[in-house]
Amino acid sequence: MEITKPFYSPHEVAELASLHPSTILNYIASGRLYAVKLSERTYRIPARAVIGLLEPERLARSSVAVEPDAHVERDLADEPAEEPVSA
Amino acid sequence: MRPLSSRAFNQRRDDIYSRFDRLGRVELQDLGGNTTTRKLVVDVVVPGQVGEHRLPDDARFRYQEWWRLTQLGWIRVRYDYDYFDLRSGGRRGYHLHPLSGSEPMPHVVCVLPDGSGAGRHFEAVEVDLVAAHEEFEAQYADGRSIDCRGLRSID
Numbered sequence: 322m323e324i325t326k327p328f329y330s331p332h333e334v335a336e337l338a339s340l341h342p343s344t345i346l347n348y349i350a351s352g353r354l355y356a357v358k359l360s361e362r363t364y365r366i367p368a369r370a371v372i373g374l375l376e377p378e379r380l381a382r383s384s385v386a387v388e389p390d391a392h393v394e395r396d397l398a399d400e401p402a403e404e405p406v407s408a
Numbered sequence: 409m410r411p412l413s414s415r416a417f418n419q420r421r422d423d424i425y426s427r428f429d430r431l432g433r434v435e436l437q438d439l440g441g442n443t444t445t446r447k448l449v450v451d452v453v454v455p456g457q458v459g460e461h462r463l464p465d466d467a468r469f470r471y472q473e474w475w476r477l478t479q480l481g482w483i484r485v486r487y488d489y490d491y492f493d494l495r496s497g498g499r500r501g502y503h504l505h506p507l508s509g510s511e512p513m514p515h516v517v518c519v520l521p522d523g524s525g526a527g528r529h530f531e532a533v534e535v536d537l538v539a540a541h542e543e544f545e546a547q548y549a550d551g552r553s554i555d556c557r558g559l560r561s562i563d
Binding site for chain 1: 425427429430431432433434435436437438439440441442443444445446447454455456466467474485486545546548549550
């Protein structure tokens with residue numbers, strides 16, 4: 322399976338998954354499949370959510386760092402960052 | 409935004425992580441939870457292509473919040489919510505921090521794909537991280553370029 326674009330329609334995901342489109346819409350409604358709602362009847366499913374549905378082992382891992390003893394007070398007093406940020 | 413207990417703060421943090429992890433690769437940092445100032449940083453990067461021939465990243469959502477611990481709980485005192493269109497260029501953000509004075513002022517930053525608008529500030533009301541993200545995410549998913557129309561300058 323080749324995922325080549327950032328978003329897919331429910332119909333496209335149904336084809337990729339060999340499922341009926343209504344099944345995909347049910348997945349969206351139940352929260353099993355994440356989708357961005359563009360209008361009342363229009364959804365776009367991120368590539369990552371498609372991979373998570375079809376081949377979850379392929380997903381690049383996200384990360385969480387919890388540092389409860391970190392001191393960020395000085396950071397709050399700093400001037401706000403307005404610089405452009407690149408990836 | 410109402411004050412949050414530590415438990416509610418953690419629940420919100422975890423909900424944000426779970427949601428954004430389905431859009432892109434997330435790096436979340438929760439700093440200072442044992443102190444009186446806490447910072448939440450959420451960086452979401454969406455790759456341009458997930459197949460074998462990977463393209464440059466497509467979009468980046470960078471959200472930072474600073475919270476203070478009060479008798480009411482954790483109160484958000486500053487934020488920078490930014491969306492970077494890495495494909496077409498441009499940036500859109502909701503910020504809360506002092507501008508010319510000492511009081512935090514909610515405002516929009518908006519930089520068009522050609523770079524115009526950098527350093528300018530526009531009127532806004534306070535927004536929640538998830539509300540800001542839903543706006544950015546819909547703009548991204550719909551393939552719309554960064555657009556600054558309708559904004560009122562406050563500079």
